[in-house]
Amino acid sequence: MIPNYSKLPGTATTIFTVMSQLAAEHNAINLSQGFPDYECDPKLIEFVARAMKDGHNQYAPMTGIPALRELVAAKVSHLYDAKYDPATEVTITAGGTQAIFTALSAYISAGDEVIIFEPAYDSYAPTIKMLGGLVKPYEMAPPDYDIDWEMVKKLFTANTKMIILNSPHNPTGTILREKDIQALIKLTKDSDIIILSDEVYEHLVYDGETHRSVALYPELRERAFIVASFGKLLHTTGWKVGYCLAPDYLMKEFRKVHQFNVFSVNTPMQVGIANYLEDASTYSGLSGYFEEKRDLFRSLMAETKFKLLPCNGSYFQCVTYEDISDEADITIARRLIAEYGVASIPVSAFYIRNTDHHVLRFCFAKKQDTLKKAVERLMKI
Numbered sequence: 186m187i188p189n190y191s192k193l194p195g196t197a198t199t200i201f202t203v204m205s206q207l208a209a210e211h212n213a214i215n216l217s218q219g220f221p222d223y224e225c226d227p228k229l230i231e232f233v234a235r236a237m238k239d240g241h242n243q244y245a246p247m248t249g250i251p252a253l254r255e256l257v258a259a260k261v262s263h264l265y266d267a268k269y270d271p272a273t274e275v276t277i278t279a280g281g282t283q284a285i286f287t288a289l290s291a292y293i294s295a296g297d298e299v300i301i302f303e304p305a306y307d308s309y310a311p312t313i314k315m316l317g318g319l320v321k322p323y324e325m326a327p328p329d330y331d332i333d334w335e336m337v338k339k340l341f342t343a344n345t346k347m348i349i350l351n352s353p354h355n356p357t358g359t360i361l362r363e364k365d366i367q368a369l370i371k372l373t374k375d376s377d378i379i380i381l382s383d384e385v386y387e388h389l390v391y392d393g394e395t396h397r398s399v400a401l402y403p404e405l406r407e408r409a410f411i412v413a414s415f416g417k418l419l420h421t422t423g424w425k426v427g428y429c430l431a432p433d434y435l436m437k438e439f440r441k442v443h444q445f446n447v448f449s450v451n452t453p454m455q456v457g458i459a460n461y462l463e464d465a466s467t468y469s470g471l472s473g474y475f476e477e478k479r480d481l482f483r484s485l486m487a488e489t490k491f492k493l494l495p496c497n498g499s500y501f502q503c504v505t506y507e508d509i510s511d512e513a514d515i516t517i518a519r520r521l522i523a524e525y526g527v528a529s530i531p532v533s534a535f536y537i538r539n540t541d542h543h544v545l546r547f548c549f550a551k552k553q554d555t556l557k558k559a560v561e562r563l564m565k566i
């Protein structure tokens with residue numbers, strides 16, 4: 186008999202892989218998975234190549250190379266006026282997902298409850314479940330995906346161990362406002378609930394808004410893991426390098442897991458990134474850069490039958506399609522690939538219960554030409 190010991194029996198291949206595969210089969214324009222279809226700065230490639238040629242090819246320190254940790258600490262100090270000790274409070278990770286996995290692994294045991302805001306990035310729930318934890322979803326809904334904190338309060342129990350935030354938010358493109366942060370501070374005051382703040386899109390905030398990092402608020406920072414990704418910062422999602430920030434008492438536990446999970450992150454990338462980021466102008470214009478893409482995509486999509494939802498951050502634009510059909514979002518997403526050659530992601534995939542508000546997510550981190558061609562096809566609907 187074949188043993189069936191699956192720890193995640195209800196979990197299938199991620200929707201991103203499914204949609205990207207379908208897109209490839211149909212030769213469709215892929216606006217589903219969140220990655221740029223253009224090259225990163227050639228200077229960055231040179232820095233990484235030089236690091237390899239200079240012999241930075243053996244294990245990095247478990248926590249990350251000092252130069253990169255120091256650079257991250259300086260960046261966070263400059264942006265959010267928060268002091269993180271690069272020796273004990275910054276760890277370089279193999280991307281944001283690994284940082285999330287490691288932070289959860291370090292703290293979540295059987296029976297612990299974790300509050301998440303759905304639609305949610307798809308790694309959170311399976312990771313919590315795999316650790317024996319319980320997912321407590323708060324379901325946000327279009328058009329605004331606003332959070333009613335009185336309802337969130339109802340999810341808190343004696344077993345609540347962690348709460349996961351994500352701003353700017355994937356998939357909805359919303360951002361946390363001051364009222365949200367203040368509500369969270371009030372809710373978690375005098376508790377020992379840990380905050381896991383997924384801020385991988387921290388530099389992608391539009392319309393003159395600012396990113397409210399948890400690092401800005403001492404009451405939250407003192408109990409928080411903050412996760413970031415160089416993939417989003419440098420247009421290099423395939424390199425899978427990111428970092429995690431936390432006060433030393435949390436980071437100590439994080440590193441206990443990290444050392445047996447990846448041990449250390451690849452060295453030449455770290456050296457190359459550290460040298461490249463010495464010049465802060467390499468990323469300071471990122472919001473303007475993506476805002477232009479967002480504006481282009483929105484203006485093009487406004488000519489189609491899809492209805493645009495607000496987008497204040499991230500590189501995702503969500504749309505509804507009530508003037509087109511009342512099909513399930515997964516059905517229309519598949520049909521858009523097969524019949525029109527454009528791939529998107531059905532947002533129901535980001536809810537544990539697959540709640541279907543008839544919303545599709547498009548990624549606009551693409552060349553102008555790609556966006557134009559995709560919308561030309563969508564115009565035919």
Ligand code: PMP
Binds near residue numbers: 355414
């Ligand atoms: N969190 C969110 C919300 C994301 O969208 C992503 C990437 N799609 C990640 C984390 C993971 O980042 P990385 O690619 O660095 O693992």
